[in-house]
Amino acid sequence: MGRYVLKRLLWMLPVIFGVAVVIFSIMYFVPGDPARFILGTEASADQVAAKRHEMGLDDSYIVQLGRFLFNTFIRFDLGTSYLLNTPVLENLLIRLPNTLAIGLLCMLLQVIIGIPLGVTAAVHQNGFMDRLCMFLALVGVSIPSFWLGLLLVLLFSLKLGLLPAYGIGGIQHFVLPCFANAFAGIATQARQTRSSMLDVIRSDYITTARAKGLSRRDVIYKHALPNALIPVITVLGNGLANIFGGAVVIETVFSIPGVGLYMTNAIGNRDYPVVRGSVVLLAVVFSLIVLLVDLVYAFVDPRIRAQFEGARRRERS
Amino acid sequence: MKEKRFSLFWKAAVLAFVLMGVFPHSRLAAGGNSQAQSSAQAAGSVAGKSIVRIGITYDPGTLSPLAARNGGTIAVHRTIYEFLIDRDTFGGEMKGSLMESWEQVDDLTYNITIYKTIVDTAGNSMGASDVKFIYDTAKAMGTLPKLNIIDSISVVDQHTAAFKFKDPLALGDLEGILSEIPVVTEVSYKASGDNMATRPVGTTAYRVTEVVPGSKIVLEKTENYWQTDASKMPLAAKSNVDAIEFHIIRESAQLVIAMETGAIDITAHIGNARQVSRFQSGGDLADKFTVYNYMNNPVFALPFNCAPGRPFANNLALRQAVAYAIDRAGIVNGAFGGNAVALKALGSSKYGDYNTSWDAQPYYEHDVAKAKSLMAQAGYPNGGLRLRLLCPNNEESLNMATIIQGYLSPIGITLEIASFENAMFNTLKADSSAYDMFITTYGSTDYIVNLWKLGLYAANYDGQRTESFVVDSRLQSLLSQCITVAGHTTANMNAFNAYLNDNMYVYGLVVNYGFVISNKRVTDILLDSRNNIIPGSCAYDFSK
Numbered sequence: 001m002g003r004y005v006l007k008r009l010l011w012m013l014p015v016i017f018g019v020a021v022v023i024f025s026i027m028y029f030v031p032g033d034p035a036r037f038i039l040g041t042e043a044s045a046d047q048v049a050a051k052r053h054e055m056g057l058d059d060s061y062i063v064q065l066g067r068f069l070f071n072t073f074i075r076f077d078l079g080t081s082y083l084l085n086t087p088v089l090e091n092l093l094i095r096l097p098n099t100l101a102i103g104l105l106c107m108l109l110q111v112i113i114g115i116p117l118g119v120t121a122a123v124h125q126n127g128f129m130d131r132l133c134m135f136l137a138l139v140g141v142s143i144p145s146f147w148l149g150l151l152l153v154l155l156f157s158l159k160l161g162l163l164p165a166y167g168i169g170g171i172q173h174f175v176l177p178c179f180a181n182a183f184a185g186i187a188t189q190a191r192q193t194r195s196s197m198l199d200v201i202r203s204d205y206i207t208t209a210r211a212k213g214l215s216r217r218d219v220i221y222k223h224a225l226p227n228a229l230i231p232v233i234t235v236l237g238n239g240l241a242n243i244f245g246g247a248v249v250i251e252t253v254f255s256i257p258g259v260g261l262y263m264t265n266a267i268g269n270r271d272y273p274v275v276r277g278s279v280v281l282l283a284v285v286f287s288l289i290v291l292l293v294d295l296v297y298a299f300v301d302p303r304i305r306a307q308f309e310g311a312r313r314r315e316r317s
Numbered sequence: 318m319k320e321k322r323f324s325l326f327w328k329a330a331v332l333a334f335v336l337m338g339v340f341p342h343s344r345l346a347a348g349g350n351s352q353a354q355s356s357a358q359a360a361g362s363v364a365g366k367s368i369v370r371i372g373i374t375y376d377p378g379t380l381s382p383l384a385a386r387n388g389g390t391i392a393v394h395r396t397i398y399e400f401l402i403d404r405d406t407f408g409g410e411m412k413g414s415l416m417e418s419w420e421q422v423d424d425l426t427y428n429i430t431i432y433k434t435i436v437d438t439a440g441n442s443m444g445a446s447d448v449k450f451i452y453d454t455a456k457a458m459g460t461l462p463k464l465n466i467i468d469s470i471s472v473v474d475q476h477t478a479a480f481k482f483k484d485p486l487a488l489g490d491l492e493g494i495l496s497e498i499p500v501v502t503e504v505s506y507k508a509s510g511d512n513m514a515t516r517p518v519g520t521t522a523y524r525v526t527e528v529v530p531g532s533k534i535v536l537e538k539t540e541n542y543w544q545t546d547a548s549k550m551p552l553a554a555k556s557n558v559d560a561i562e563f564h565i566i567r568e569s570a571q572l573v574i575a576m577e578t579g580a581i582d583i584t585a586h587i588g589n590a591r592q593v594s595r596f597q598s599g600g601d602l603a604d605k606f607t608v609y610n611y612m613n614n615p616v617f618a619l620p621f622n623c624a625p626g627r628p629f630a631n632n633l634a635l636r637q638a639v640a641y642a643i644d645r646a647g648i649v650n651g652a653f654g655g656n657a658v659a660l661k662a663l664g665s666s667k668y669g670d671y672n673t674s675w676d677a678q679p680y681y682e683h684d685v686a687k688a689k690s691l692m693a694q695a696g697y698p699n700g701g702l703r704l705r706l707l708c709p710n711n712e713e714s715l716n717m718a719t720i721i722q723g724y725l726s727p728i729g730i731t732l733e734i735a736s737f738e739n740a741m742f743n744t745l746k747a748d749s750s751a752y753d754m755f756i757t758t759y760g761s762t763d764y765i766v767n768l769w770k771l772g773l774y775a776a777n778y779d780g781q782r783t784e785s786f787v788v789d790s791r792l793q794s795l796l797s798q799c800i801t802v803a804g805h806t807t808a809n810m811n812a813f814n815a816y817l818n819d820n821m822y823v824y825g826l827v828v829n830y831g832f833v834i835s836n837k838r839v840t841d842i843l844l845d846s847r848n849n850i851i852p853g854s855c856a857y858d859f860s861k
Contacts (some may be wrong), residue, residue, distance in 0.1 A: 032740035038385050041743060041771065043462040045779055051459055083385050084378040085458070086514045094530050150570055158574050165578060166571050167564065168532050255566045257376070257531020265376070270740045 001298065001305070008294070012287045017073070019283040020276070024068050027272050028061055034082050034270040055082065072280060079273030081266070088277035092259060096281065098168060099247050099258035103289075105174055106182035106243045110236060114186040115225075118193020118232075122201060123220060133190055140187025145246050149180035149253045166255040177254040181246045185239045192235045196228035203227075229300050237293040240286060366559040367859050369839070369852050372572050372584035376531050376565050379514040382451065382499040382506075385460045392849045393534055393563055395553055398499030398519035401429060401448070402492065403551040407614070407667065407762070407846050411492045412551045415443070415500055415520065417476075424485050425468070429495065430477045436543045438524035441502040445478040450503040452480075463497055466490060487800045489763045522556035523853060534563040538853075552843055555854040576834060577602065583835035583842070585850050589712070590654030596834050609833040609842055612667045615760030616660055617717065619643075619824040620772055620785035624749035627786075628704065635702075636821040637681070638691035639754070642728045643721055644683035645827055652716035653829050660825035662814055667828070668765035672810060680818065680825075688728045700729010707745055707752035710736040714756045717826065721756075749786050756826075762846040766799045769813070772823060774800070787822045837861045 035051035036043070043051075052058050056067065071077045078088040121133035156176060157165035164173050200206065201224055209223045248260030259278050266274035298305040375388030382398050384390050403414040413419075415435060420428045435443035449470045456464045468481045480494065505518035515528050522542035527535035537560045544550050564581055566572050573592050575581045587593055596606045621629040621636050629636050645659035661680045664671055692700060706721065708714040715736055722732040735752065737745060745751040761767035770777065772784040775793050782788050795813040798804035817823065833842050833850060841856035 032744050034740075036743055036747075037740055038460050039462050040386075041746075041777075041784070044777055047462050047465065054459060081378070083387070084514070085381065085384065085460075085512065086379050091530070150568075153571065153574055158577060161578070165574050165580065166566050166568075168529065252567050253571065255532065255564075255568065255571060257529070257565075261376075261531065261567070265378075268738055268740060 008291050015287060016280060016283050020069060020072055020280050021065065023276050023279040024065055027275055028064065032270045034272060037270050038082055068276065078277030081274050082271045083269050088273045091262065092277055092281050095257055095259045095262050098256050099260055101174055102178055102181060102247045102250060102256065102258065103243050105178040106185060107236065109178060109182040110185040110189045110239065114189025115193050115232065117190040119197055119220065119225060121190065121194040122197030125198065137187040137190045140183045143183065145180050145184060146249045146253050148183055149176065149250060152176045152180055168256055177250045177256060181243065181250045185242060188235060188239060189232065193228065193232050196231045197224060200224045200228040226300055230297065233293060233296055233300065237290055240289055244282065244286065367857065368560040368562060369558045369583065369857065370562045370564055370581040371850055371852055372564050372566050372575050372581035372586065374567055374569065374572065374586040380517040380525065380528065381512045381514045382501050383455050383458055383512065391847050394499060395845050395849065395851055396523055396536060396561060396853060397517050397521060397525060398501065399521055400499055401495040403496060403553050404846050405552045414551050414554065416495065422479065426479055426481045427491060428473055428477050428479050433476050434543050435520055437502050437505050437518050437520045438539055439505050439518045441504050443502050443520065444475050445472045447502045448478040448500055451498060451500050455498050461497060463493055467494065488802050488805045489767050492763060522554065523561060532565055536561045552854050553845060553851045557853060557855060558857060561852045576606065583833065583839050583850060585831065585833045585848065587832060587834055590656050593832050605836065607835050607837065607839065610830045611844060611848055612665060613829055613831050614667065614762060614848065615758035616665050616828040617826040618663060618757055618759055619754055619826055620757065621754045621822060622749060622752055622785050623822065624786035627749065628702065628753055632695050633820060634691045635695035638688045638695055638728060639725065640681035640821055640824045641684045641691065642688035643724045648717055648720050648827050651720045652713060653827065657827040657829040659827055663817060663823055663825040664765040664768050665828040668768065670764050670766065670805065670810060672807060675814060685727055692728050697729060702729060703731045703733065704753040705733045705735055707742065707755035708734065708736050709742045710738055717756055746784065766805065769796060770800060783822065785822065792816060
């Protein structure tokens with residue numbers, strides 16, 4: 001297992017390298033002049049040209065790319081924000097916990113609400129609970145997160161005064177944003193769980209388990225659910241992109257200073273170091289979380305764990 | 318069974334520990350609300366201290382005095398830092414803030430003497446060397462083009478610095494330079510370690526006590542503000558409240574909710590007319606809030622692309638046809654819900670050097686028949702002209718563009734609207750093949766001539782053309798006279814305005830109103846020259 005993890009970590013390097021090259025290239029070719037943006041419309045063409053030279057923007061693509069890759073991967077320096085004149089890495093590390101908090105809490109909500117919802121629907125197939133759960137799931141995938149967020153604010157902050165409407169502080173500040181961002185994912189998880197459970201419930205070994213006299217609870221949670229979780233975990237992993245992408249919208253609606261908002265502002269301002277640095281950092285975080293999700297497969301399914309260990313034994317022999 | 322419960326307990330404990338670790342701000346943000354804003358907090362005072370909470374939509378990103386100007390920095394800087402000079406009102410007389418006196422030595426040199434008793438909130442005294450340091454540092458950074466007119470700064474004595482300029486100054490240049498950047502002490506700037514990005518040290522009556530990046534900035538009143546002579550204090554130097562909190566709220570709907578719940582006391586950043594109307598007379602929130610309105614500095618204008626080969630080049634009749642076709646009153650009502658004023662020139666009466674006699678002069682009042690007649694003169698008797706309008710992708714500009722599109726249709730012009738985000742918009746403006754006209758704003762913090770300079774002064778571009786590619790030496794000659802101190806006369810201003818109107822290179826559309834909304838605890842407000850709230854100088858009644 002250790003070798004598998006190490007191999008995956010090493011494979012991350014070319015992935016992140018590729019991401020860095022792609023984002024650099026995109027920002028290089030996107031129209032818009034950061035020097036003009038910094039100096040404003042009053043600056044003359046000569047002033048703008050001088051500023052571009054100072055910022056290294058008049059160097060060739062290869063030179064700029066090489067400089068960026070060297071600074072990022074050798075010196076671990078993501079540069080300085082053109083507009084704010086502050087180190088990008090420092091600002092990202094301040095903001096990353098907020099984005100991670102939203103992302104991880106959303107994943108947690110998807111697991112603790114979506115999976116039981118799907119199990120309930122599957123166990124009561126075609127019954128009232130099934131229809132109710134699937135109706136909620138349909139509503140969940142249909143509602144935009146920003147709209148839901150504002151509705152939740154109107155209800156829980158304005159009308160009931162129970163939760164804060166914006167900002168960061170204690171965990172109560174994350175309740176509404178995470179729920180708004182996770183709602184669609186909860187719905188997707190519920191639907192996937194229901195589908196997987198229905199497949200598994202019809203299996204022979206489930207019939208055997210029932211025939212052996214095991215309790216219903218044991219049949220569902222000890223035998224059916226673990227086997228149904230593989231596709232569910234896959235969906236959870238794939239949903240990461242939606243979670244972190246949705247975090248940008250949620251951070252704006254709830255004024256949470258996260259990486260998404262930082263990056264979005266930088267895109268509009270053509271603040272290249274911030275955009276590049278944010279994407280590279282998110283790529284690292286994303287890769288690590290996907291690795292963790294993959295490791296969960298091994299935790300859940302002993303067959304996959306055995307495969308990892310079997311590969312190691314084959315290598316030794 | 319016991320083992321399972323034990324295992325579950327440890328899993329829950331680990332999860333709780335992880336969650337605590339993920340929320341660093343729950344421990345660090347002393348000002349963070351631990352519950353929804355309560356009536357106790359909304360009372361505006363905590364433990365005997367008066368607090369005012371300001372809602373702003375822009376994140377400064379950095380509190381450095383030398384940061385490139387953005388909506389966030391200009392909203393908070395005046396509370397943290399002081400400038401050499403300041404104005405008490407928009408367009409009002411400049412008053413020394415850190416500067417005690419000034420003297421013109423020769424055509425290019427001005428001696429600036431600062432007060433001898435200036436001390437920053439860290440206890441460091443300020444001298445002329447600090448003035449030289451901050452201006453030299455700002456110039457070297459190259460992010461403030463206005464400073465390029467400075468040739469050098471030297472220290473004359475402990476409290477006097479000599480500013481030497483490269484050329485004789487134009488109107489407003491000296492005031493602009495002396496109010497361009499805040500002055501801080503060199504020792505505090507270097508001691509901060511991050512150019513004062515998160516640890517600013519200014520000289521106002523307030524010091525920053527807490528910064529939650531992207532979320533909140535908290536300032537508390539110091540008890541040892543250096544300026545003890547009230548008669549010498551600009552209005553912006555007052556300290557009528559013990560603590561000030563700037564809350565960064567990005568979404569305007571959230572700003573409205575924050576006002577309603579009492580999370581903030583005052584904001585100048587609710588610009589949507591529909592949202593503002595709830596707080597105005599007749600609205601559902603009118604009895605709990607006060608709305609102050611002010612005319613904005615920037616005006617909306619429609620420059621015509623006169624680059625060679627474009628339809629408007631050398632075609633005065635076409636430019637005038639478009640001007641007559643547009644009903645500015647319709648834009649006032651349609652795009653701004655009545656919260657705007659149609660212009661009668663390129664500029665508004667807010668500027669002290671605006672000549673109110675221009676209001677009585679005709680200025681292309683809406684006349685479709687005349688517009689059609691001019692279209693025929695322009696070579697389009699049957700219409701059939703296709704034009705491209707460039708505009709930024711904000712709500713106001715898009716609404717105006719749509720309305721203009723509707724007005725041009727009856728005279729035979731099919732208008733394509735091309736809207737872009739700001740960076741792209743500014744890039745495309747420099748491409749004469751990308752558009753035929755564009756919607757933009759021009760503004761200044763002092764004189765209308767500086768507003769004119771923004772779009773029409775060729776020296777700001779390639780020395781020959783204006784922003785919209787107009788090459789007209791007479792236009793430049795008339796403008797050049799207006800912008801000098803000696804030439805800034807009514808006659809010269811009238812001449813330029815008349816020439817601009819006759820040639821219709823730029824059509825002044827409207828100027829809109831901005832709003833400051835406050836709860837009843839705020840009894841009077843003070844805005845700076847950029848219409849940002851100066852919270853320490855507002856008046857309060859915390860008994861309400």
